[in-house]
Amino acid sequence: MQELQVTVTNNVRIADGIYQMSFRAENSIQGLHAGRFVNVSLGRADMVLKRPFGLFDFSADGREFSICYQIVGDGTREMSTWKKGKVVEVTAPLGNGFTLDGKEKVVLIGGGVGIFPLHSLKCSYPNCEYSAFVGFRNQNVACHVDAFSSFAKTYFTTDDGSFGERGNAVDLYLKHAQEVGADVILACGPTVMLKALKAKFAEKGITTKTYVSTEERMGCGVGACLVCVCGKKDANGDVKKVRVCHDGPVFDMQEVEL
């Protein structure tokens, strides 16, 4: 991980209140990998914390990457005003990311802005056979439909049925679980979604290895300040506090406390 300056190459609205911003670095950034994240400085004295975002995609040469973000407060509102050419300071890449050694059939379950880190898998593991279950609240916040369909057999849902099937990504996966088949399942989305996933898998006795990408309010983003902790079962079954920014954000769903 390193602190570096990058230049905004693009910043566009892709759905209601949702933007995609791309950056270019002068030199290749070591360690860009699916499921890792970047911490973005707002360059404002009054907003001292960096904002963390999962990698949406990145180039093979490691010099370009993009993030997708939703406007949820002052920081993201500020980011939505940035223009091409703006120099931004980031800490990157952070977190453990997804590891898919040897897996072939991969199922992605994503909700809302949680779908963006799942997309980065195509950059690190282009040769897996992907099925994706992607849920949005409604058609106004549906985005990157083609981006997912281009590398995964994708099933879409919206809470109100305005796009794709009515319902949510978890339920839709359960409906198609048999026919889809999975070596591993990767999920990312609101904590309520991940909790529902864990509960329903337990209920249905689904034991497929499942990894979830979690989130927590962060401070330094590098593992020093201990604000972003969550519980994780160790080898003895004891729950220890681990850092979402450093030991995660990706955890085995059976080990992490949601």
Place this chain on the structure above:
Amino acid sequence: MKPNLKVIVCGVEFSNPLIAASGTYGFGREYAEFYPLSKIGGVSTKGLTLKYRAGNPTPRIAETPSGILNAVGLQNPGVDSFIENDLQWLKETGTKVVANIAGSSLDDYVNMAKKLDGLVDMLEMNISCPNVKEGGIAFGIYPDSVKTVTSAVKNAISKTPLIVKLSPNVASIKENALAAEEAGADCISLVNTFTGMAIDVKRRRPILANVTGGLSGPAIKPIALRMVYEASKAVKIPVIGMGGIMTAEDVIAFMLCGARAVQVGTANISNPMAMAKIAVDLENYLIENGISDVNELVGGLII
């Protein structure tokens, strides 16, 4: 000629006046991936308790105007684990080691101090912790309690200089500084965080799971400066100043107010390279302003 950046506090020589503030720097391992820790004068460790502490439920952080609130709750592996797993590594980086200790009883402080005496360069006592025996009032609130905990620890150690880290949530920082000095503190450091809150208006709930947290960052700098100034005027022992330092100029402001050395905390959270940058900027400032020794600045405020 290169200006002198070395400062001596209680006989301990720091390569420059910058010490990483407790809680913002862990035991240094993460920041060591960004720059060699020998670039900064010292590291004040994460607050140690006698036993492992899990800390508070999350969220443990909230951003506030030009600052942050934190309520980590002293999560740490315990003093024995630090001595066994982290102390040697930190010493070998070449920075000075200040062990920060936090207790919920007098015995806690005394026992930890005894374990660390002679092992570290300085001991820093965090007295902003609630005294469980006194119904949770922090040790550092009343001057009498400051005296009790300071003398208990001072009497238990013989090798390592003792810094008492003062809480700013008090009636008179001057009285508390004098109390620490009177009870035998070799040095005082201030300020710790100010108790505050942040609210999520949409959900009508506090952002922090703990409801309240400690405020730090640029927002507190004016109050911290005033307190460092007042404390420095009151005591003869050296003062380490902190509170919202983000730049080399901030360092100088605190030194002018009487600080012999400073601690940098929130800035690290904002930018992992902060202290390395401040160290370079500080040296450049001295060169550009014809100051041959950083110690010339201590207490140099013109009133």
